[in-house]
Amino acid sequence: MSTKSRSTTPVQIGTAEHSVTVGGDCPIVVQSMTNTDTADVYSTVKQVMELAKAGSELVRITVNSAEAAEAVPKIRADLDRQGCFVPLIGDFHFNGHKLLNQYPECGQALAKYRINPGNVGKGKKRDEQYASMIEVAIKNNKPVRIGVNWGSLDQALLARIMDENNQLAEPLEPNEIMHKAMVTSALESAQQAEALGLAKDKIILSVKMSNVQDLISVYRDLASQCDYALHLGLTEAGMGSKGIVASTAALAVLLQEGIGDTIRISLTPEPHGDRRKEVIVAQEILQSMGLRSFTPQVVACPGCGRTSSTYFQTLAQDIQTYLRHKMPEWHETHPGVEDMSVAVMGCVVNGPGESKHANIGISLPGTGEKPVAPVYVDGVKTVTLKGDKIAEEFQQIVNDYVSENYKS
Numbered sequence: 001m002s003t004k005s006r007s008t009t010p011v012q013i014g015t016a017e018h019s020v021t022v023g024g025d026c027p028i029v030v031q032s033m034t035n036t037d038t039a040d041v042y043s044t045v046k047q048v049m050e051l052a053k054a055g056s057e058l059v060r061i062t063v064n065s066a067e068a069a070e071a072v073p074k075i076r077a078d079l080d081r082q083g084c085f086v087p088l089i090g091d092f093h094f095n096g097h098k099l100l101n102q103y104p105e106c107g108q109a110l111a112k113y114r115i116n117p118g119n120v121g122k123g124k125k126r127d128e129q130y131a132s133m134i135e136v137a138i139k140n141n142k143p144v145r146i147g148v149n150w151g152s153l154d155q156a157l158l159a160r161i162m163d164e165n166n167q168l169a170e171p172l173e174p175n176e177i178m179h180k181a182m183v184t185s186a187l188e189s190a191q192q193a194e195a196l197g198l199a200k201d202k203i204i205l206s207v208k209m210s211n212v213q214d215l216i217s218v219y220r221d222l223a224s225q226c227d228y229a230l231h232l233g234l235t236e237a238g239m240g241s242k243g244i245v246a247s248t249a250a251l252a253v254l255l256q257e258g259i260g261d262t263i264r265i266s267l268t269p270e271p272h273g274d275r276r277k278e279v280i281v282a283q284e285i286l287q288s289m290g291l292r293s294f295t296p297q298v299v300a301c302p303g304c305g306r307t308s309s310t311y312f313q314t315l316a317q318d319i320q321t322y323l324r325h326k327m328p329e330w331h332e333t334h335p336g337v338e339d340m341s342v343a344v345m346g347c348v349v350n351g352p353g354e355s356k357h358a359n360i361g362i363s364l365p366g367t368g369e370k371p372v373a374p375v376y377v378d379g380v381k382t383v384t385l386k387g388d389k390i391a392e393e394f395q396q397i398v399n400d401y402v403s404e405n406y407k408s
Contacts, residue, residue, distance in 0.1 A: 023229030
């Protein structure tokens with residue numbers, strides 16, 4: 001498996017003291033986006049901090065109005081005062097050229113701009129307004145993600161490609177035309193930005209679609225034709241398991257092929273749901289594939305007729321929640337702990353074996369087994385727990401292991 005990004009042109013996002021580098025040999029970066037009204041400074045700052053604490057290394061915010069543009073410097077200042085230095089990305093559509101020029105402090109406070117070529121104007125105005133945004137990026141020394149989306153594709157460009165296709169002896173199929181238009185829009189927009197003076201190491205491309213096979217195909221085409229850093233994401237992925245499964249199916253294929261430098265999982269949250277879920281899913285995709293490590297992994301069996309209760313399920317959930325809760329602290333004080341593995345098993349069939357493979361493992365009693373729970377540390381049985389405090393005692397064993405084996 002290739003673990004190296006296809007792009008060899010790294011892009012630095014943020015200030016020298018608090019920057020994230022995307023592309024080159026750098027680790028694949030996790031990104032997320034707020035769903036607050038950006039003009040609401042308090043709510044936006046709160047959600048940005050929540051996303052950053054969950055592990056989002058870049059956070060995108062909507063900049064769609066004068067009020068939002070005026071709020072951006074205040075949001076940046078509030079975050080900095082509270083010690084949250086995550087780079088902010090401004091998401092611009094339709095009126096970005098006006099906002100960036102009318103509110104210069106907004107462009108200065110952002111670490112990167114996201115521009116959709118299909119939403120910057122039509123005809124001659126399109127080129128003028130696009131150029132205006134690129135010129136602001138150059139002036140402020142900011143990178144730009146040129147993000148093409150099939151829901152808002154440049155219709156003039158699509159018509160041009162359809163006309164060209166009609167002249168071919170063997171015309172392309174409709175979905176192939178769409179793919180070509182997506183890639184052409186991204187590449188031509190990038191070339192235009194470079195012609196205006198934006199350096200190659202200030203450009204990231206994305207070509208987002210909502211169908212898994214389409215997304216895989218269009219990113220393969222794009223990656224084969226350029227060396228820009230690429231942002232991956234299945235747009236409008238959906239809600240719950242559908243969105244998680246579809247995003248994983250698409251991104252795993254591309255990541256396995258070495259395509260992609262930064263990812264976002266575009267989940268629709270349930271009403272009043274937790275926006276941080278998209279960060280956790282992105283991390284779990286990368287960690288499951290062995291591309292990065294974010295938090296200790298908990299191995300747990302699914303349960304069957306041999307497991308006598310839901311106790312092991314509760315313990316597995318509690319341990320996993322505890323580990324993720326502790327990671328912001330452990331990340332600073334116990335480097336390397338994110339590679340630790342913990343096994344919580346429900347019976348003797350695979351319990352001891354899985355426990356021995358993990359750094360720390362516990363095999364809880366199943367149906368007909370003795371009411372004891374052997375614990376294994378680095379493959380060696382160290383203690384047998386019993387009674388009503390197995391969970392608390394096992395958690396203490398985990399804490400002791402972390403303190404002894406992951407020292408700063």
